[in-house]
Each structure stands twice: as structure tokens, then as C-alpha cells.
Amino acid sequence: xxxxxxxxxxxxxxxxxxxxxxxxxxxxxxxxxxxxxxxxxxxxxxxxxxxxxxxxxxxxxxxxxxxxxxxxxxxxxxxxxxxxxxxxxxxxxxxxxxxxxxxxxxxxxxxxxxxxxxxxxxxxxxxxxxxxxxxxxxxxxxxxxxxxxxxxxxxxxxxxxxxxxxxxxxxxxxxxxxxxxxxxxxxxxxxxxxxxxxxxxxxxxxxxxxxxxxxx
Amino acid sequence: xxxxxxxxxxxxxxxxxxxxxxxxxxxxxxxxxxxxxxxxxxxxxxxxxxxxxxxxxxxxxxxxxxxxxxxxxxxxxxxxxxxxxxxxxxxxxxxxxxxxxxxxxxxxxxxxxxxxxxxxxxxxxxxxxxxxxxxxxxxxxxxxxxxxxxxxxxxxxxxxxxxxxxxxxxxxxxxxxxxxxxxxxxxxxxxxxxxxxxxxxxxxxxxxxxxxxxxx
DNA sequence: TCGTTAGTGAAACAGTCGTACCATATACTC
DNA sequence: GAGTATATGGTACGACTGTTTCACTAACGA
Numbered sequence: 050x051x052x053x054x055x056x057x058x059x060x061x062x063x064x065x066x067x068x069x070x071x072x073x074x075x076x077x078x079x080x081x082x083x084x085x086x087x088x089x090x091x092x093x094x095x096x097x098x099x100x101x102x103x104x105x106x107x108x109x110x111x112x113x114x115x116x117x118x119x120x121x122x123x124x125x126x127x128x129x130x131x132x133x134x135x136x137x138x139x140x141x142x143x144x145x146x147x148x149x150x151x152x153x154x155x156x157x158x159x160x161x162x163x164x165x166x167x168x169x170x171x172x173x174x175x176x177x178x179x180x181x182x183x184x185x186x187x188x189x190x191x192x193x194x195x196x197x198x199x200x201x202x203x204x205x206x207x208x209x210x211x212x213x214x215x216x217x218x219x220x221x222x223x224x225x226x227x228x229x230x231x232x233x234x235x236x237x238x239x240x241x242x243x244x245x246x247x248x249x250x251x252x253x254x255x256x257x258x259x260x261x262x263x264x265x
Numbered sequence: 266x267x268x269x270x271x272x273x274x275x276x277x278x279x280x281x282x283x284x285x286x287x288x289x290x291x292x293x294x295x296x297x298x299x300x301x302x303x304x305x306x307x308x309x310x311x312x313x314x315x316x317x318x319x320x321x322x323x324x325x326x327x328x329x330x331x332x333x334x335x336x337x338x339x340x341x342x343x344x345x346x347x348x349x350x351x352x353x354x355x356x357x358x359x360x361x362x363x364x365x366x367x368x369x370x371x372x373x374x375x376x377x378x379x380x381x382x383x384x385x386x387x388x389x390x391x392x393x394x395x396x397x398x399x400x401x402x403x404x405x406x407x408x409x410x411x412x413x414x415x416x417x418x419x420x421x422x423x424x425x426x427x428x429x430x431x432x433x434x435x436x437x438x439x440x441x442x443x444x445x446x447x448x449x450x451x452x453x454x455x456x457x458x459x460x461x462x463x464x465x466x467x468x469x470x471x472x473x474x475x476x477x478x479x480x481x
Numbered sequence: 482t483c484g485t486t487a488g489t490g491a492a493a494c495a496g497t498c499g500t501a502c503c504a505t506a507t508a509c510t511c
Numbered sequence: 512g513a514g515t516a517t518a519t520g521g522t523a524c525g526a527c528t529g530t531t532t533c534a535c536t537a538a539c540g541a
Contacts, residue, residue, distance in 0.1 A: 052487045052488075074379040079529090090491095091530085155374060171431055172432040175428055206424070207420075212416060215387055266511080297498085308519065317499060
């Protein structure tokens with residue numbers, strides 16, 4: 050009885066809103082301009098999502114979903130040398146098509162530093178990479194549950210992305226990644242040519258999520 | 266003739282405003298709460314700084330100045346092994362006392378990605394490290410004008426800071442840095458055990474500042 | 482046609498924002 | 512005292528914010 054609901058409209062709005070946020074960023078997001086760009090009204094945005102906060106959460110989830118899909122279909126297995134795999138990851142993540150995602154990623158991180166209470170599972174966005182990258186770089190890992198290698202690889206990629214997005218120095222960042230790939234490649238060839246006491250298998254898998262300075 | 270100007274007041278306000286921004290972040294900064302916390306009025310803030318934008322610029326310059334002072338007095342020369350130097354840099358930058366600076370740093374970067382026109386010299390904040398770090402890690406550089414090694418070192422530090430501030434995983438990030446230090450150390454011992462054709466001295470010093478997608 | 486539910490436009494509300502205007506107070510020289 | 516430049520308080524403006532309220536239409540089953 051009554052007019053049937055149309056969930057497709059909400060999905061369509063969500064998709065277009067995600068496009069909009071990827072193009073314009075999260076910081077200055079406002080309902081009225083967003084609604085105007087989406088050929089709808091702030092009234093309908095609240096009708097569909099309840100509040101701006103929930104809308105943002107839905108948009109971020111959608112963006113994450115899109116990024117995850119693109120990634121898994123791009124990193125199927127470990128093929129080629131360490132350098133080739135690393136270069137592949139870097140080329141994919143630093144490509145111009147990924148720039149909106151990278152930008153949103155940094156924006157969310159920065160906002161999460163000021164308002165950590167709004168992003169309860171942001172740490173998971175980091176640790177989720179472990180399984181994927183751990184499998185990709187198994188030959189240069191220190192053990193089956195090695196979290197240090199994925200941590201370092203992702204730190205290099207994120208740090209270089211930070212540099213690239215700030216300076217635009219494509220050549221310099223490309224070469225820096227090559228240098229890292231070379232370092233990592235050597236460690237595979239000579240696993241213990243120089244014994245270092247600090248080298249040991251890591252046991253910890255998931256670290257507690259920052260229970261330090263903000264007691265909230 | 267007339268009442269003498271009191272430039273000390275502006276300096277005092279700037280110092281306290283910088284404290285406030287380091288504590289509360291840049292994103293939600295508003296004149297009225299800021300003025301209230303500084304025992305002054307929005308009227309005086311505009312009187313001293315002209316506009317909010319100029320105030321923010323002054324605060325960022327002051328924050329950068331503070332950070333630079335602390336750094337130069339902490340990294341005097343290259344002492345100890347590569348690992349020790351790298352660990353020293355990491356320990357200093359990831360210390361809790363630096364957290365407000367790191368947070369502001371990431372916040373400015375994220376805002377710069379959305380509004381690059383507001384940060385004309387942000388690329389310099391990256392390339393400024395080259396001289397300092399180039400001197401610190403001269404023994405593992407590929408040449409006197411090597412920008413790749415400082416780029417990679419800073420990328421690792423920034424990427425791990427990104428991880429640490431998100432997940433709070435102190436132990437895991439510490440170990441990841443140790444792993445990188447080990448990789449870098451080996452490359453010093455065996456400078457060319459494995460010849461790689463891609464290895465060569467970099468000539469470019471300062472890259473053009475991202476004149477790509479935003480023609481403004 | 483009527484009842485019922487979903488969708489939607491317009492307007493208003495209560496608040497915040499940066500900033501401008503106007504008056505006045507303060508501290509100095511002459 | 513007058514003259515003058517600096518410093519400051521108070522207030523209001525116009526533009527924005529997320530959200531709410533009221534009225535209304537659209538689409539269905541009975």
C-alpha cells in the first residue's frame with residue numbers, strides 16, 4: 050500500500066555525491082552547493098541520508114569501496130622482480146587518475162588527527178594493506194606474519210605521494226622509489242650477509258588503536 | 266607625536282595564537298574563539314594582522330620558525346652509524362612533543378592539496394630538507410648533489426609518521442624504520458655489488474612547482 | 482475515490498563566519 | 512590644556528551553515 054520506495058535514487062545520489070567530493074574535497078563541503086551540483090536539494094540530501102555527517106560517512110565508504118575494487122583487480126599476485134612489483138604499485142598509486150583518491154585520503158587523515166572520534170576505524174585502513182602487501186612481497190619478508198615489510202613499503206609509497214602531491218616532482222620521486230626498490234632487492238639476495246641483532250620475526254599483528262593521549 | 270606604537274603586543278599575540286593553532290588545529294580555526302582564548306577580541310586580531318588569511322600565514326610562518334630552530338640544534342652533523350643517525354631523526358620527529366607540529370604539518374598539506382593557490386611556497390618546505398639531510402647522509406649518497414637519498418629518507422619518515430599518527434602503532438613503526446636503516450646501511454657497505462643501470466648522479470636540483478592541472 | 486506512503490519544493494530558524502563601521506579611550510608631543 | 516596617532520570596545524552587516532517545519536504532489540492498493 051502507498052507509493053513504493055525508490056532506493057535507486059539514494060544510490061544514484063550517493064554515486065554523484067562521491068564524484069563531487071572526490072573532485073572538490075571534503076573540507077569545504079556544504080549541502081547547498083553539493084545539492085545544486087547534483088540537481089537536487091539540501092532537503093532531499095537530508096531526507097536520504099539523515100544528516101550531513103551520515104552523508105559524509107556514506108561518501109567515504111563509497112570512495113573506499115571504489116578504491117578497493119580498482120586495487121584488487123590490479124595487484125593479483127607476485128609477478129616479476131621486487132623492483133617491478135614495487136614500481137607497479139607506485140605507478141598505479143601515483144597515476145593522475147588516482148589523484149582525487151589520494152587527495153581525499155590525505156584530507157581524511159588530516160581531519161582524523163583533529164577529530165579522531167569521527168573516524169573510529171581509520172587504523173584499519175592502514176592495517177588492511179598488510180595481508181595484500183604481505184603476500185606480494187613474501188620473498189623479502191622476515192616471516193609469514195611480517196608486518197614490518199608492508200609497513201615500510203606503504204610508508205615509502207605514502208611519503209613519496211606526500212612529496213609528489215606537494216612539489217609535483219615526478220622525476221625525483223620516481224627515482225627515489227627506484228632507489229628503495231634497489232635496496233629492498235639487495236636484501237633479498239643476501240638475506241643475512243651482515244647479521245644484525247635487531248632482526249627477528251615480528252609476532253604482533255594488530256596494534257591497539259592509539260589509546261594514548263586522547264582519553265575520550 | 267601621538268601614542269607610540271607597541272609592536273610587542275602583536276608579537277605576543279602571534280606567539281599565543283601559534284600555541285592555540287598548534288593545540289587546536291587549523292581546520293576549524295575561528296576568530297572569535299581564538300580571540301577569547303587569547304584574552305583579546307576579533308577586532309584586535311584584524312587590527313594587528315589585517316585579515317584572517319594574513320593571521321594564518323603569520324602563524325604558519327611562526328610555527329615553521331619554531332620547528333626549524335628545534336631541528337637545527339638537534340641535527341648538528343653526521344655522527345655515528347647510518348642507523349644511529351636515522352633512528353635519531355625518527356626518535357626526534359616522532360616524539361610526543363612534536364605531535365602538534367606533525368599534525369599541523371599534515372593539516373597544511375591536506376589544505377594545500379585543495380587550495381594550492383594559498384600556499385605558493387609549499388614545495389620549498391620539502392626541498393629545504395635536501396641540504397640538511399644531504400649532509401647528514403653523505404656517505405650513503407650517490408653524489409654531492411644527490412636529492413634522491415634525502416627524498417627517500419624523508420618519505421620514509423613522513424610515511425611512518427602518517428602510519429603512527431593514524432594507528433598509534435609505535436612498536437611496528439619503530440621496527441619498520443629499523444628495517445629501512447638496515448637496508449640503507451648495507452648499501453653503504455657494498456656500494457656496487459650489484460650494478461644497476463638506473464643508478465646515476467641526479468642533476469636536477471629544484472623541480473618546477475606543479476604547474477600541471479590547475480592553471481589558475 | 483479514498484487512504485496511505487514516498488518524495489519534494491519553499492521558507493524559516495538559529496546559529497556562526499569574517500569583516501566594517503563608529504565611537505571612545507589611551508598615551509604621547511607641544 | 513590642544514593636537515594626534517595608536518589602541519580598543521561594541522555592534523551590526525551580509526553571507527553562509529545544518530537543520531526543521533509546513534505544505535504539497537506523486538504513485539500505489541483497495
